[in-house]
Amino acid sequence: MNDMKYIFHPRSIAIVGATSDPLKIGYSYMTSILDLGFKGKLYPINPKRSEVLGIKAYPTLRDAPRPIDYAISNIPARQVPQMVEDCLAAGVKVLQLFTAGFSETGEDEGIRLEEEMVRIARKGVVRIIGPNCLGVYYPKIGLAFNAINMPKESGPVAFLSQSGGYANELTNIGGLRGIRFSKVVSYGNACDLNETDFLEYLAHDPDTEVIAAYIEGVKNGPGFVRALREATKRKPVVILKGGRTEAGTRAAASHTGALTGAVEVWDALCRQMGVLQVNNLDEMADLLLAFLHLPVPQGRNVCVIGLGGGVSVQAADDCNAAGLHVYPLPPEIRAELKKITPEAGTSIANPIDSILMFSPEEFYKTITITASCQQIDLLIVHMTLEFGISYTGGIELMQAVADNVIRAGKETGKPVAVVLRTAGALPIWQGFLELRERFHKAGFPVFPTIAGAAVALDRFVQYHQNRGGSE
Amino acid sequence: MNDMKYIFHPRSIAIVGATSDPLKIGYSYMTSILDLGFKGKLYPINPKRSEVLGIKAYPTLRDAPRPIDYAISNIPARQVPQMVEDCLAAGVKVLQLFTAGFSETGEDEGIRLEEEMVRIARKGVVRIIGPNCLGVYYPKIGLAFNAINMPKESGPVAFLSQSGGYANELTNIGGLRGIRFSKVVSYGNACDLNETDFLEYLAHDPDTEVIAAYIEGVKNGPGFVRALREATKRKPVVILKGGRTEAGTRAAASHTGALTGAVEVWDALCRQMGVLQVNNLDEMADLLLAFLHLPVPQGRNVCVIGLGGGVSVQAADDCNAAGLHVYPLPPEIRAELKKITPEAGTSIANPIDSILMFSPEEFYKTITITASCQQIDLLIVHMTLEFGISYTGGIELMQAVADNVIRAGKETGKPVAVVLRTAGALPIWQGFLELRERFHKAGFPVFPTIAGAAVALDRFVQYHQNRGGSE
Numbered sequence: 014m015n016d017m018k019y020i021f022h023p024r025s026i027a028i029v030g031a032t033s034d035p036l037k038i039g040y041s042y043m044t045s046i047l048d049l050g051f052k053g054k055l056y057p058i059n060p061k062r063s064e065v066l067g068i069k070a071y072p073t074l075r076d077a078p079r080p081i082d083y084a085i086s087n088i089p090a091r092q093v094p095q096m097v098e099d100c101l102a103a104g105v106k107v108l109q110l111f112t113a114g115f116s117e118t119g120e121d122e123g124i125r126l127e128e129e130m131v132r133i134a135r136k137g138v139v140r141i142i143g144p145n146c147l148g149v150y151y152p153k154i155g156l157a158f159n160a161i162n163m164p165k166e167s168g169p170v171a172f173l174s175q176s177g178g179y180a181n182e183l184t185n186i187g188g189l190r191g192i193r194f195s196k197v198v199s200y201g202n203a204c205d206l207n208e209t210d211f212l213e214y215l216a217h218d219p220d221t222e223v224i225a226a227y228i229e230g231v232k233n234g235p236g237f238v239r240a241l242r243e244a245t246k247r248k249p250v251v252i253l254k255g256g257r258t259e260a261g262t263r264a265a266a267s268h269t270g271a272l273t274g275a276v277e278v279w280d281a282l283c284r285q286m287g288v289l290q291v292n293n294l295d296e297m298a299d300l301l302l303a304f305l306h307l308p309v310p311q312g313r314n315v316c317v318i319g320l321g322g323g324v325s326v327q328a329a330d331d332c333n334a335a336g337l338h339v340y341p342l343p344p345e346i347r348a349e350l351k352k353i354t355p356e357a358g359t360s361i362a363n364p365i366d367s368i369l370m371f372s373p374e375e376f377y378k379t380i381t382i383t384a385s386c387q388q389i390d391l392l393i394v395h396m397t398l399e400f401g402i403s404y405t406g407g408i409e410l411m412q413a414v415a416d417n418v419i420r421a422g423k424e425t426g427k428p429v430a431v432v433l434r435t436a437g438a439l440p441i442w443q444g445f446l447e448l449r450e451r452f453h454k455a456g457f458p459v460f461p462t463i464a465g466a467a468v469a470l471d472r473f474v475q476y477h478q479n480r481g482g483s484e
Numbered sequence: 485m486n487d488m489k490y491i492f493h494p495r496s497i498a499i500v501g502a503t504s505d506p507l508k509i510g511y512s513y514m515t516s517i518l519d520l521g522f523k524g525k526l527y528p529i530n531p532k533r534s535e536v537l538g539i540k541a542y543p544t545l546r547d548a549p550r551p552i553d554y555a556i557s558n559i560p561a562r563q564v565p566q567m568v569e570d571c572l573a574a575g576v577k578v579l580q581l582f583t584a585g586f587s588e589t590g591e592d593e594g595i596r597l598e599e600e601m602v603r604i605a606r607k608g609v610v611r612i613i614g615p616n617c618l619g620v621y622y623p624k625i626g627l628a629f630n631a632i633n634m635p636k637e638s639g640p641v642a643f644l645s646q647s648g649g650y651a652n653e654l655t656n657i658g659g660l661r662g663i664r665f666s667k668v669v670s671y672g673n674a675c676d677l678n679e680t681d682f683l684e685y686l687a688h689d690p691d692t693e694v695i696a697a698y699i700e701g702v703k704n705g706p707g708f709v710r711a712l713r714e715a716t717k718r719k720p721v722v723i724l725k726g727g728r729t730e731a732g733t734r735a736a737a738s739h740t741g742a743l744t745g746a747v748e749v750w751d752a753l754c755r756q757m758g759v760l761q762v763n764n765l766d767e768m769a770d771l772l773l774a775f776l777h778l779p780v781p782q783g784r785n786v787c788v789i790g791l792g793g794g795v796s797v798q799a800a801d802d803c804n805a806a807g808l809h810v811y812p813l814p815p816e817i818r819a820e821l822k823k824i825t826p827e828a829g830t831s832i833a834n835p836i837d838s839i840l841m842f843s844p845e846e847f848y849k850t851i852t853i854t855a856s857c858q859q860i861d862l863l864i865v866h867m868t869l870e871f872g873i874s875y876t877g878g879i880e881l882m883q884a885v886a887d888n889v890i891r892a893g894k895e896t897g898k899p900v901a902v903v904l905r906t907a908g909a910l911p912i913w914q915g916f917l918e919l920r921e922r923f924h925k926a927g928f929p930v931f932p933t934i935a936g937a938a939v940a941l942d943r944f945v946q947y948h949q950n951r952g953g954s955e
Binding site (some may be wrong): 174176177179183188256257258263320326337338437439443466 | 726
């Protein structure tokens, strides 16, 4: 565990293969770390340059000033064994390797190179993350792997990913959807530090409240089971398993050389430990948003507010199918709602139409009245930008509606999830992003679909009910 | 069927409740029909105005010039019986009623009003669409119901919808995704013309090649079954059934007063007729895009090209789970691919990584080589804008890649589906829309997710295999 200190608190970072060519990955690492405001020393390593992006460069790790706690490298695989020797000579504590072409190729040369690299590393104290990985994003200290949509702010979600692509995607997509991260670790082939090491660390990490992971296969079965038991006792653990099918298993083998194992065994393990399994990254983001923002619901009686007609019929079907209960509102609540929805054609049974109540104040009252119903445990507010804009003439009224949803939601104390949709035409997109951001900043999760929201909410309720039973 | 002539070829349209107040639906109808370039006469009906949007208005239908083939109305329910009398007096052939507050309320007054309206209409020849509906969008002649993202161009897809919201959404979302429509009909309570009438018409409509429908319940079971049999014999029929669950059934009852019936009976009927059932509007759009654009595949052996790592593992899992077969490429094809992907860490087994081949020419070759494999029946090309942009520095290269995908796709003659994703940050969104449009214009379907594409492709293959067997 001591090695983790240097991963998560390096005093200095060397980037082997640093360059000012924007098409190279060595440039991405440099600029991302600079953008995120890393406070320690940064040493570009490049035998052909005296400086990179205005920072003094060194020909090899041996030539850079000490201490070098953390080295990031993307140089070709055949040059890696020599570079690991340099790491030992320079006292590097952690080496993070983007470089691919090792055991994941399934070819003798790649396997041999990876073994040689590990053998050399174990002569000293250098620990390896990767190879064939993006490495670590740790916004609190400014450690980063990519520059698009990477939030500067920290948050309570850790993501552990055997895939660099997914580490990148969840950071980007999740970042835009309001998820903020404690640490994201892409660990690739896991030739040294592996999922078990990171999971153990994250289970005890005070910055991390929820652990998410993308895992194809594990290196150390018994150790992983122990770490998973520890982690699930302390925090919600959400896992996306890659290689669930025969085709996926083959792809995983050629991706990180992972032996994915029998999916039935995996599923049984997850059930036993209370792991929240998801089917894709969107489902993962939905579930993380629920854990990030929502108070604990008392049950699964949901009230859906907004839109109407076929969209509400489908919303009811989606909620039911996910396991939630669309609770018919009792007469006294309907009587209250009736006072503010005098127009014909407005359904107030649940789902409640918003078709004729695009006044922000009526939205506020609808939520307040509905949430006052003792039997209702959670609320879903459902809006499309096109509907609002075409019937009201502008984004301003949608913003006022949003502010009233937020005000009512905060007052009720019950979980309020927002589903915000748009067909995505260019003139509407900016308004959509701003409206979504408005909800995030106020601490409300925004989901792209009712079906997705319903699945996430149902699992969120289930998780808390299971915990309640065992505590 | 003769009545349909006046629906789809009205010489004139009167809009009862036409107004220049942009927050009113009577304004939407006026502006949408003007925008779409309706060639016949347009008569605003409004007792308080002498003109609306620069067009001469008349106090009642009786005062407007003859003939009035088609009237659209949104005046309050209690005024409707008198207005239907006016329709008879003015010789109106078709009355389309946006107005709600009839049988769908479940209240005596609404039921009585709907019965009275129908009774009056049947004294003459006026046929009713609705009430409680958006009505008809028929771009070829400029009949429209809404103004946001409504394509001016026609296409081969008809959509029949019990829900106005969904008629609006599929038109908007589908329009942006490259779907073009022959006719869209939102028919609400179906007090007179119902799903069976429209389905019969569309089955024989030469403008319509694919029929999509959102249906909560049917008015005339035996007639509907006959119409469905006729339609499925001639064209693919894609149906989204609303009210599949107990909560959805309740919502449907309050939406259009529909009795949704047992879902098991419905499912059996659909299976028997070869109806393509979908679970939501996104799935519907995905399937329609496949029918719109793709040549008929010979089987379900798919090759996935693009991205890599965990994303490719998931892509393989998604394809497998949907029923497609991720066919391992034979050695001779891999040998060809090896020549253009010299870099380590690039998987060429299937899925094929594009991680190191963001040269447009290599993309072209990869598709051409893969498609030359006799056992491969269809291809999925998978791209994210962020990946392309971060590794290549710009949207221009993504556009060049797109052009090469299009060129290779056209040459192979095999179905090529494109999956194009983005996290959706504002600076990237415009590039995303343009890139997607580039594919649409060239006749390639673009899907938002691999899972969605895989499900649509599998059902597309299945449909053609079933037809092949029965022909």
